[in-house]
Amino acid sequence: MLPAILLVEDNPNDEALTLRALKKSNFANPVVVVRDGAEALDYLFAKGAHAAREKLPQLVLLDLKLPKIDGLEVLKALRADERTKLLPVVILTSSLEEQDLIQGYSLGANSYVRKPVNFADFVEAVRQLGMYWLVLNEIPPNLR
Amino acid sequence: MTADKGVKDPTSEVSPAKADVDVDPVHAARFLDAIIENIPDMIFVKDAERLAFKKFNRAGEKLLGVARAELLGKNDFDFFPEEQARFFQEKDRNTLIGKALVEMEEEPIETANGRRWLHTKKVPVLDESGTPIYLLGISEDITERKQEEDARRRLAALVDSSSDGILSMTMDHVITTWNNGAQALFGYTAAEAIGKPVSLLLPPEHGGELFGIVERLKRGESVPSYEAVRRASDGRDLDVSVSTFLIHNKKGEIIGLSKIVRDITELKRAEAAATKARDEAQTANRELEAFSYSVAHDLRAPLRAIDGFSQALLEDCGDVLNEEGKQHLDRVRKSAQHMAELIDALLALSRVTRSELVQTTVDIGALARESLNLLQQTNPLREVEVKIQEGLVVSGDARLLGAVVENLVSNAWKFTAKRAHALIEIGSTSEAGTRAFYVRDNGAGFDMSYAAKLFGVFQRLHSAAEFEGTGVGLATVQRILRRHGGYIWAEALPNVGATFYFTLGEATSTQDQKGS
Numbered sequence: 001m002l003p004a005i006l007l008v009e010d011n012p013n014d015e016a017l018t019l020r021a022l023k024k025s026n027f028a029n030p031v032v033v034v035r036d037g038a039e040a041l042d043y044l045f046a047k048g049a050h051a052a053r054e055k056l057p058q059l060v061l062l063d064l065k066l067p068k069i070d071g072l073e074v075l076k077a078l079r080a081d082e083r084t085k086l087l088p089v090v091i092l093t094s095s096l097e098e099q100d101l102i103q104g105y106s107l108g109a110n111s112y113v114r115k116p117v118n119f120a121d122f123v124e125a126v127r128q129l130g131m132y133w134l135v136l137n138e139i140p141p142n143l144r
Numbered sequence: 145m146t147a148d149k150g151v152k153d154p155t156s157e158v159s160p161a162k163a164d165v166d167v168d169p170v171h172a173a174r175f176l177d178a179i180i181e182n183i184p185d186m187i188f189v190k191d192a193e194r195l196a197f198k199k200f201n202r203a204g205e206k207l208l209g210v211a212r213a214e215l216l217g218k219n220d221f222d223f224f225p226e227e228q229a230r231f232f233q234e235k236d237r238n239t240l241i242g243k244a245l246v247e248m249e250e251e252p253i254e255t256a257n258g259r260r261w262l263h264t265k266k267v268p269v270l271d272e273s274g275t276p277i278y279l280l281g282i283s284e285d286i287t288e289r290k291q292e293e294d295a296r297r298r299l300a301a302l303v304d305s306s307s308d309g310i311l312s313m314t315m316d317h318v319i320t321t322w323n324n325g326a327q328a329l330f331g332y333t334a335a336e337a338i339g340k341p342v343s344l345l346l347p348p349e350h351g352g353e354l355f356g357i358v359e360r361l362k363r364g365e366s367v368p369s370y371e372a373v374r375r376a377s378d379g380r381d382l383d384v385s386v387s388t389f390l391i392h393n394k395k396g397e398i399i400g401l402s403k404i405v406r407d408i409t410e411l412k413r414a415e416a417a418a419t420k421a422r423d424e425a426q427t428a429n430r431e432l433e434a435f436s437y438s439v440a441h442d443l444r445a446p447l448r449a450i451d452g453f454s455q456a457l458l459e460d461c462g463d464v465l466n467e468e469g470k471q472h473l474d475r476v477r478k479s480a481q482h483m484a485e486l487i488d489a490l491l492a493l494s495r496v497t498r499s500e501l502v503q504t505t506v507d508i509g510a511l512a513r514e515s516l517n518l519l520q521q522t523n524p525l526r527e528v529e530v531k532i533q534e535g536l537v538v539s540g541d542a543r544l545l546g547a548v549v550e551n552l553v554s555n556a557w558k559f560t561a562k563r564a565h566a567l568i569e570i571g572s573t574s575e576a577g578t579r580a581f582y583v584r585d586n587g588a589g590f591d592m593s594y595a596a597k598l599f600g601v602f603q604r605l606h607s608a609a610e611f612e613g614t615g616v617g618l619a620t621v622q623r624i625l626r627r628h629g630g631y632i633w634a635e636a637l638p639n640v641g642a643t644f645y646f647t648l649g650e651a652t653s654t655q656d657q658k659g660s
Contacts, residue, residue, distance in 0.1 A: 013449035020456060094444040097436075117444060117484035118477075119452040 003058035003143075004032045005134070008040045008074065009092075010066050017119065018061070018092075021126035027134055029058060037069025041077055044084050056087065056143055059133045062109070064093040064100060072103050079108040086140035088133055186262070186283040189269070192276045195219045195236050207285055209256025225254060239266040240276040250290065261290045309384075309405035312391060315358075317342040320400060329384075329407055331377030347375040358401065361390050371408065383409045429498060436494050443487050450480040492547075493620045501541045501627060508536035508581055511549040512570045519557045528560065533571035536581060538648055544624045551617045552583040552644050559642065560587035578647050586641040598634055621646075 042048040064071035078084040186204035200212040220229035239246040262283040269278035309326035322334040369387040391400040560566035569584040599622040629649020636642035
């Protein structure tokens, strides 16, 4: 079983579009969707509703503005934990505000991609992300 | 005129102690003469009839700067200006007629040494029958004393008229003087304040600073004024600024302290208002940033949905859509795109106002070259002639000025798209003593009667069909230039071209710029 892609996204439209884009690129990895920051941490640390989670995801696509616990807080928490410290995280968000960029990189995101409005561009962005992180990139040892 | 010509020193002739002045008439006369000669005030005697000088002493010669030989036998009119002579004679007559002493505390007199002030007493000398035969005058030169007193009076007037409170006190802090300003400030009259300890003015918790200051002043340090709290007679606390000075007497000894006390309540109120205004501005700025952040995030998401699901519709249901249906969806998608661009442009505009200007040296020419190179790379088929002047160096924010140049240059590029031979020029010129940069093109130009609309947000002078664009770029450019203290204007002719000029609030330059 291939490791999953964790999509952390609260907007149902964006969720649908991202899944559509991923499907178009034909990646084999299953996609797990969580819709707020708290659920994201539950999944990552195998707690609560996700206690039965078996493997850590291979890639996290993280939106920033989330209910309950926001994206940067999630990033901070997962970078602070030994289990998830090395997990590849791509911030996928609307915002191009300098503050978010700075914070995102400072807290240890691997990559920062702005969601384009044009769907064709979005599909292409997701395809490139997937190609890089799921195929080309070497997985950190403890996550294999 | 020297005073001592022809005057023999009488003391050399007689020594009163030796001769018997009470017995020998000659020696007695000489004795009296010696006394008159040596009196340090001017002594003169005039005869009662003609008021001509009969006697004049050495001090008088010195004072008037005239030898007595010149004076004796003559009267005032021979020596003094007519006005003055008349004045003297009037007093003389009053003395003789009234047969009593007449005193002039201050009379001005023109002498060979300039104007002097005299304190003069005139006394009639009567014969046995009581008839005045002589007029005796004694004048003390009070010029120096008068000058000192005048100076003191002027200073006192200054102190009295000052709106600041000026008071002085002994070294034991007992108040010795109190001006009108102090009364206005504290409410006590001079009578109420003088003689009281200065602690009268101090609220209980304050005043400790006084002691250290006196020590520092004694050491010769200059102590700057400081802010303090004082109490008025009605119990109100006053915010004041206090300056302290030592008072010395003529010998240089310290005899007291003087203080200038200024009411700074208004000043403090203004400071508080300014701080409040600044805080409010900062809060407003922060709120604006939060708003922009929301705009960035929240407005784009629905646009993504519009575009994405329109595309999904095309892909998934394309076979049941006719051409018209597909065109509708195309318009929907293009609108979503356009709106995204508008949002980005508005965000850029608001960011310009918010950000801090970082001043460095900026080469406008180099920026233009970069933008044009990029445009040529993305549009390799276009042939555009470019002329860029040298020396277009200026001080400003590199990032923001880069945006200005990029915007103007890409406009020039865009509007020359239909020209077979496009020409874009970048340079500087002198405009009313300041340096103005320009970006000139030979493109579509515009009608000058619409020039006022150029810089409005969302204003466009060409339809989207002719030239694409958001209509926000020039508004942003204008805002950036305004923040640099400069401004922008344009000149154009339809179908000939357009020139956009801008200044950067530079100091008036005396250097002649290259080019027109």
